[in-house]
Amino acid sequence: MKKEYVMGNQAIALGAMAAGVNLACGYPGTPSSEIVDTIAKRNKDKAIHVEWSINEKAAMEVAAGASYAGARCLVTMKMMGLNVSSDALMSLAYVGVEGGLVVVSADDPGPISSQTEQDTRLFAKYCRIPVFDPASVEEAYEMIQDAFEYSEKYKTPVLFRPTTRIDHAYGSITYDENAKPKEVPGFVKNSKRFVIFPRLSRMNHEMIEKRNPAIGDDFSDYKFNTVQGKAVNKKAVLAGGAGYAYAKEYIQDREDVVLVRVATPHPLPEKFLIKALEGVEEVLVVEELFPYLEEELLQLIGKKQLKIKVLGKHTGNSPLAGENTAEGVAAEIAKFLGETIEENKANTSEVPTPPMRPPVLCAGCPHRASFYAVKQAMKGRKANFSGDIGCYTLGNAMPLDMVDTCLCMGAGITMAQGLHWTDEETVNFAFVGDSTFFASGMTGIANAIYNEADMILCVLDNSTTAMTGHQPHPGTGMNMMGDVVNKISIEKILLGMGIEKVLTVNPLNLEEAKKAIGECADAKGVKAIIFKSPCVALFKPTEKCVITDKCIGCKKCIREIGCPAISTEDNKVIIDTSMCTGCSLCAQVCPMGAIEKEVR
Amino acid sequence: MSYNILLCGVGGQGTVLASKLLAAAAEKKGETVHSAETIGMAQRGGPVTSHVRIGKDAYSPLIPKKCADLIIAFEPSEAVRNLDYLKDGGAVITNEICLKPVTESLNPTGYDGKEMTEYLKKTIGNLVVLNADELCAELGSSKFFNVAVLGVAKGAGFLPFSEEDLLSTIETSVKANFVEVNKKAFLHGVEVGKNNK
Numbered sequence: 001m002k003k004e005y006v007m008g009n010q011a012i013a014l015g016a017m018a019a020g021v022n023l024a025c026g027y028p029g030t031p032s033s034e035i036v037d038t039i040a041k042r043n044k045d046k047a048i049h050v051e052w053s054i055n056e057k058a059a060m061e062v063a064a065g066a067s068y069a070g071a072r073c074l075v076t077m078k079m080m081g082l083n084v085s086s087d088a089l090m091s092l093a094y095v096g097v098e099g100g101l102v103v104v105s106a107d108d109p110g111p112i113s114s115q116t117e118q119d120t121r122l123f124a125k126y127c128r129i130p131v132f133d134p135a136s137v138e139e140a141y142e143m144i145q146d147a148f149e150y151s152e153k154y155k156t157p158v159l160f161r162p163t164t165r166i167d168h169a170y171g172s173i174t175y176d177e178n179a180k181p182k183e184v185p186g187f188v189k190n191s192k193r194f195v196i197f198p199r200l201s202r203m204n205h206e207m208i209e210k211r212n213p214a215i216g217d218d219f220s221d222y223k224f225n226t227v228q229g230k231a232v233n234k235k236a237v238l239a240g241g242a243g244y245a246y247a248k249e250y251i252q253d254r255e256d257v258v259l260v261r262v263a264t265p266h267p268l269p270e271k272f273l274i275k276a277l278e279g280v281e282e283v284l285v286v287e288e289l290f291p292y293l294e295e296e297l298l299q300l301i302g303k304k305q306l307k308i309k310v311l312g313k314h315t316g317n318s319p320l321a322g323e324n325t326a327e328g329v330a331a332e333i334a335k336f337l338g339e340t341i342e343e344n345k346a347n348t349s350e351v352p353t354p355p356m357r358p359p360v361l362c363a364g365c366p367h368r369a370s371f372y373a374v375k376q377a378m379k380g381r382k383a384n385f386s387g388d389i390g391c392y393t394l395g396n397a398m399p400l401d402m403v404d405t406c407l408c409m410g411a412g413i414t415m416a417q418g419l420h421w422t423d424e425e426t427v428n429f430a431f432v433g434d435s436t437f438f439a440s441g442m443t444g445i446a447n448a449i450y451n452e453a454d455m456i457l458c459v460l461d462n463s464t465t466a467m468t469g470h471q472p473h474p475g476t477g478m479n480m481m482g483d484v485v486n487k488i489s490i491e492k493i494l495l496g497m498g499i500e501k502v503l504t505v506n507p508l509n510l511e512e513a514k515k516a517i518g519e520c521a522d523a524k525g526v527k528a529i530i531f532k533s534p535c536v537a538l539f540k541p542t543e544k545c546v547i548t549d550k551c552i553g554c555k556k557c558i559r560e561i562g563c564p565a566i567s568t569e570d571n572k573v574i575i576d577t578s579m580c581t582g583c584s585l586c587a588q589v590c591p592m593g594a595i596e597k598e599v600r
Numbered sequence: 601m602s603y604n605i606l607l608c609g610v611g612g613q614g615t616v617l618a619s620k621l622l623a624a625a626a627e628k629k630g631e632t633v634h635s636a637e638t639i640g641m642a643q644r645g646g647p648v649t650s651h652v653r654i655g656k657d658a659y660s661p662l663i664p665k666k667c668a669d670l671i672i673a674f675e676p677s678e679a680v681r682n683l684d685y686l687k688d689g690g691a692v693i694t695n696e697i698c699l700k701p702v703t704e705s706l707n708p709t710g711y712d713g714k715e716m717t718e719y720l721k722k723t724i725g726n727l728v729v730l731n732a733d734e735l736c737a738e739l740g741s742s743k744f745f746n747v748a749v750l751g752v753a754k755g756a757g758f759l760p761f762s763e764e765d766l767l768s769t770i771e772t773s774v775k776a777n778f779v780e781v782n783k784k785a786f787l788h789g790v791e792v793g794k795n796n797k
Contacts, residue, residue: 005620005623005624005627005633136634136659136661137634165636165661165662166661168636168637168638169634169635169636169661170620170623170634170635170636170637171633171634172627172632172633242661245659245660245661246659246660248659248660249657249658249659249660249664252657325662325664325665326660326662326663326664326665326667327664327665327666330664342666351680351683351719352677352680352715352716352719354647354677354678354680354681354716355677355700355701355703355704355709355711356701356703357610357645357646357647357701357703358645358646358701358703359611359644359645359646360644360645360702361644362644362645391644394644397702398703398706399706555705558705558706559706562702562705562706563702564645564702566705567700567702567704567705568705568708
């Protein structure tokens with residue numbers, strides 16, 4: 001056994017390995033990405049099949065197939081990826097599994113790096129499958145193993161829902177470093193079981209609805225569904241997930257108030273809750289995202305005709321949106337218990353306002369050059385710029401201001417078509433990254449070709465999945481088993497689909513890029529430009545840009561491209577050479593030719 | 601009672617290694633330790649924090665406001681941004697060299713960090729102001745500020761570990777060819793910290 005200080009996502013990975021996982025797959029997405037990365041790094045003898053699947057739906061289906069053969073499978077994604085995979089998961093919930101199948105769907109209250117504040121617990125209820133809700137790194141390690149056990153016990157896929165504060169927190173766990181994958185019994189054909197037909201669905205639906213209360217009873221004895229304290233004032237705090245951590249921070253080991261923790265939000269452990277709330281007349285629910293436990297409790301109280309008042313998001317006792325904070329939860333609980341906590345003393349002196357620091361594209365990022373080239377080439381013309389999910393969403397920031405829409409993975413391509421059909425005079429651009437292209441871009445392109453939309457597809461190909469931590473994808477020539485594989489060529493895909501004009505340019509060559517864009521702007525149909533240049537975080541720069549005495553201080557470089565390496569000091573333009581990668585976009589923008597490239 | 605250290609700075613300044621060293625040193629002493637980092641979009645030049653919590657009764661992944669015993673700031677405005685976390689009488693160590701956001705070049709507000717440092721001097725009794733370039737002058741690169749500043753914290757008496765705890769942690773946590781320079785950075789920091797007591 002080995003003790004190690006690890007990130008929550010590493011704990012989840014090590015827990016899955018301790019459970020003998022045979023196959024781990026998923027699609028990167030903050031805050032979930034480090035789980036698959038960790039398993040790949042620690043995959044001794046390549047005994048576990050590890051992959052970044054092309055998207056979450058593919059991952060779910062790969063896992064379903066392996067599970068039918070009896071393999072233990074882990075599928076990871078962020079919660080919006082769960083939407084992508086839901087077609088597979090909803091049906092899989094009806095069919096069931098053979099080997100344990102655990103789907104980690106990481107929620108992101110805040111949201112800190114996501115588009116929505118959706119709640120995986122609610123998704124579990126919608127799918128009618130169990131969900132586990134860890135409240136700490138240490139728990140996550142144990143609970144993911146339990147999730148596999150329950151999955152096999154009830155032959156159902158199981159959801160596991162950490163949140164950002166669990167995924168990206170660190171704690172100590174003791175794990176078996178020699179854990180081995182389970183023996184896989186192999187696929188036993190049984191079309192009555194594995195081929196979903198209306199009759200099977202009708203039958204299994206009934207089975208599931210009868211089974212779930214039994215799982216709820218099973219969960220009533222689950223070790224992480226806990227209760228502490230006595231209902232001295234007939235009051236209880238009910239919490240789950242990170243909300244429990246915050247509540248526990250305030251209540252600690254006090255015995256004069258009941259603190260109930262629900263670790264299995266679905267199926268609800270009703271017996272446990274009824275017993276835990278004996279003698280309680282008022283409950284404050286502490287949870288993030290959806291008022292899930294609050295509504296479940298209200299339903300339970302109605303069903304059992306209990307006389308308990310429930311306070312939470314619906315009663316204005318806790319915030320409806322955003323993540324919980326320790327001090328926010330402390331204030332909610334203190335108010336509920338009629339206790340006073342020390343107020344923040346009013347500051348006597350005026351606090352200076354720290355500067356805003358919006359995230360920006362890195363110095364030397366090729367996306368900046370791509371956006372700038374399109375902006376320049378389309379100067380004076382009506383054009384829409386549909387963006388997508390990835391680092392390049394940051395192209396929206398001033399001074400680039402080159403992202404007019406961003407909705408979800410792959411949507412830029414299809415939204416550009418929708419915009420086109422409302423105004424055929426405006427040129428419509430769609431920007432998509434290489435990983436997003438493979439994940440969900442190709443169908444949208446086929447749609448455009450088939451339906452004869454005019455649009456320019458800009459593939460920002462930096463040879464990696466940069467935003468989530470540089471994961472490989474089908475275009476990179478590497479996979480998570482450490483194998484070198486054939487790169488799938490984006491250019492050949494586009495040509496194969498029938499796009500006649502597919503240009504590949506180096507975005508760091510501004511004139512070449514502008515020329516390509518100009519060529520495409522007036523052509524009918526779907527045109528594609530692949531802006532190919534690697535992510536600057538992947539290599540050590542060998543060059544840098546310096547400002548010579550030809551600089552007249554016009555600051556055009558600053559105004560036009562917004563590179564974080566360029567700033568002013570005493571009204572002089574300076575380049576921070578520690579950040580500069582020598583991309584030389586600024587040199588191409590400078591009207592005086594005052595910026596030169598040097599070897600580092 | 602838990603001991604809480606908040607490290608703050610701007611993405612890319614090396615707060616994560618510093619927080620990992622603190623956590624590992626605490627572990628070595630047999631303490632229960634938790635930490636939490638900013639990861640994701642904010643790393644691209646945004647403000648970042650690491651919350652290090654030492655003690656069995658620390659359940660919240662983040663330090664509650666007014667509960668940090670020590671704030672280590674890699675940039676003066678980041679110290680000010682996170683001051684709500686400092687407990688009454690808590691200590692602050694800050695770098696006085698500012699890092700201007702890109703927006704500052706586009707729409708200058710005159711931000712140079714001085715106002716921030718002045719404010720800290722006015723309001724924080726237990727304050728150490730450092731100049732990362734001066735502190736790291738003999739180390740060859742300001743990159744080593746993240747480890748040198750831990751030395752300062754130790755020398756000034758703000759860390760609940762021994763020098764040996766931290767030195768042996770550096771040996772086991774840092775890449776082999778950087779161990780010596782990081783140990784040197786740490787010990788240099790300790791001397792500076794002692795003079796700042």
